[in-house]
Amino acid sequence: MKTYDVFPEPIGGYTVGRTQIDFEYTASDYSKRELTAFVYYPSDSSEGKTTSTYMFPEVYEMFNEQPLVTALKDVFSIDIKTQCYDDLALSGKEKRYPVLFYVCGGGGSPEWGTVLCTDLASVGYVVVSIGHLNSTMYKRKDGRLFNVSKDFSDVITAFGEDPEMLALAGKMEMRPDDETAIEICRNVLALPILSKITEYSESQAEDVRYVADYLYKLDSGELNSIFKGRLLLDIGMGIVGHSYGGPTTAMVCRDDDRFACGIGLDSGAFGLLDSDLKKPFLFLFCEPNYNMNAVIGANNSMETYYFSVDRVAHLDYCDIVFTSVNEELRGERDAMEMRNIVTDYAKNFFDHYILQKATSVESLAYDGVELINKSSKK
Template sequence: MKRYDAFPEPIGGYTAGRTQMDFEYTASDHSKKELTAFVYYPSDSNEGKTPSTYMFPEVYEMLHDQPLVTEYMKEKDFFSIDIQTHCYDDLALSGKEERYPVLFYVCGGGGSPEWGTVICTDLSSMGYVVVSIGHQNSAMYKRKDGRLLNVSMDFSDAIMAFSEDPEMMALAGQMTMRPDDETAIETCRNVLTLPLLHQLTKYSELQAEDVRYAADYLDKLDSGELNSIFNGRLQLDAGMGIVGHSYGGPTTAIVCRDDDRFTCGIGLDSGAFGLLDSDLKTPFLLLFSEPNYHMNAIIGANNSMETYYFSVDHAAHLDYCDILFTGVNEELRGERDAMEMRNLVTDYTRTFFDHYILQKPVHVESLSYDGVDLIKKTSRKGPNTHV
C-alpha cells in the first residue's frame, strides 16, 4: 500500500490559512456544548510559516479509547498523523476579494474535524472560507483552550446498536447494486423507521444545532460585534453551503432543511437519519459508493429542489475523507488511485457550490470521471432524469 508523507498540493491559487476557534452554548436538550472549529480561508502568502500540524497527537491517542474501537481494531494501525499539510495557521485573509463565500464541513461519527483537511484546504485555496466543527459526543478533538473531548459512550452505543441490529442487518443483506427507485425508497423507509434510529437522529439534530450556532457566530464576526480577520469580509448574503461525510451527511441535510441561510448541501457516502418525511427545499448532491443509494433514496423522493445521485465505482467509505492519504491499512481503501479520488470529490464539491452559491455557469452533470455515473436527478418542480 502506497504511503504518503504529505497531502496533495491545493488545487486553487490561494494559500490556505487556518485558524482555530472555541465555542460554548447551551443546546436544546439543555446540555452545555464545548465545541471547537478549524476555519480554513484564502490567504495571499504563507508569511514564511511552517505548515499547520495535521492532528494533535493527544487527539489521535483518544481514538483507541473510543468504545467504537474494538479489541480487534486496537491491534491494528489504521491511519497515520505523520503527514504534512498545505495550510498555515493564523495568516492574513487575502485582499484579492472584498468578501469570501462560506462553507461548512461535517466529519463522520467518531472522527475529528481535522479529517477533512484535504477538501477544506482545497476549497479555501479556491476562495471559500470553510468551517470544520468538532461536535461534542460524536467526534474527538482538542479545544484551543487545551481541553480534550472524546466520543461519548451513549453515541457509541447508538452506533453499535444500529450496526448490530438484526433488522438492520437483514435490510443491508437485501441491498443490491443499481436498484430501481421504488425498491430503494422502500428499503430506505424501512431503515428510517427502525426504532433504534431515534437516538442517532437525536445526535444528528444536535450536530445541526452546532452548525447553526457557529453560523450565528460568523454573523457576529462579519458584523464586527466580535473582533477577527473576518470583519466585513464574509459573503453571507449569497447563502452558505455545507458538506458532510458519512454520519455528517444527515447533519448537512437537516441544516439545509431547517436554516434558510444555507443554499445547498452535499452528502459524501452518507445516509438519511432524521429525514423520513423531509423536504430539504434546497439543492442537494449525494456522491456515494453503491449500494448506498438504499440509505438515502428518500431524500430525492421528498426534496422539492434538485437532488443529484452520483455513484462512484471502486471507492471505499473512507476514501471520502483524509484517510485516503493517511490510511496505512489496505482494509480501509478502495481500488481507485488516491489522487484521482481526491480530484473527483473536490471537483464535484467545488462545481456544485460554485453553481448554487456563486451562480457560476458550471454544472456537475458536465463533469466526467471513469466509473462516476449520474444515476438519478430529481426535482418535484420538474421531471426526473435517469441516466
C-alpha cells in the same frame, strides 16, 4: 500500497490559512455544548510559517479510549504535512468570501476533512469544520480534550448489530430501481433504533446553526476577528458532510434558510424520512448506499443528484485516502484520483448553487462515476 508524506497541492491560487476557534453555548435541551472549529480561508502569503499540524497527537491517542474507531488505531498515520498555515492574514484580493461548512463522520475528528477544506479555501471559500460534542473527538484551543461519548458509540454499534437493520441490509441491491431503493430506505428510517441516532444528528445541526450565528457576529464586527466585514453571507452558505455527517448536512439545509445547498459523501438519511430539504443536494456514494438515502430525492422539491462511484471504500471520501497505512481500509482507486473526484464535484456544485456560476456537475467526466438519478419537483 503508495504512502504519502504530504497532502496534495491545493487546486486554487490562494495560500490557505487555518485558525481555530472555541465555542460554548447552551443548546435547546439546556445542555452545555463546548465545541471547537478549524476555519480554513484564502490568504496571499504563508508569511514564512511552517505548515499547520495535521491531527493533534493527543486526539489520535484517544482512539484507544473509544470502541467506535478502535479498529482504525495503527492503520492510519497522522505524520503527514498539510498544505495550510496557522493564523495568516485573510487575502485582500476580494472584499468578501463565501462560506462553507464541513461535517466529519461520527467518531472522527474535524481535521479529517483537511484536504477538501484546503482545496475549497484555495479557490476562495471560507470553510468551517466543527468538532461536535459526544459524536466526534477533538482538542480545543484551550487545551482540553473531548472524546466520543460511550453512549454515542453504543448507539452506533447497536444500529450496526440491530437484527431488523441487518435483515434490511441483506435485501439491499447494488443498483436498485428507484421504487425499490425508496422502499428500503423508508423501512430503514422507520426503525426504532434510529431515534437516538437522530438526536445526535440534530445536536450536530444545532451546533452548525450556532456557529453560523457566530460567523454573522464576526462579519458584523460585534466580535473582533480578521473576518470583520469580509464574509459573503447574503448569497447563502453551503455545507458538506461525510458518512454520519451527511444527515447533519441535510438537516441544516432543511431547517436553516441561510444555507443554499448541501452535499452528502457516502451518507444516509437518518431523521429525514418525510423531509423536503427545499435546497439542491448532491450525493457521492458507493453502492449499495443509494438504498440508505433515496428518500431524500423523493421528497426534495429542489434538485437532488445521486452519483455512484465504483471501486472505492467508505473512508476514501475523507483524508484516510492519503493517511491510511492499511490496504483493507482503501478502495481500488488511486488516492489522487479520489481526491480529484470529491473536490471537483464539491467545487462545481458550490460554484453553481452559491456563486451562480455556469458550472455543472453533470459535465464532469470520471471513469466509473455515474449519475444514476437526478430528481426535482420544481
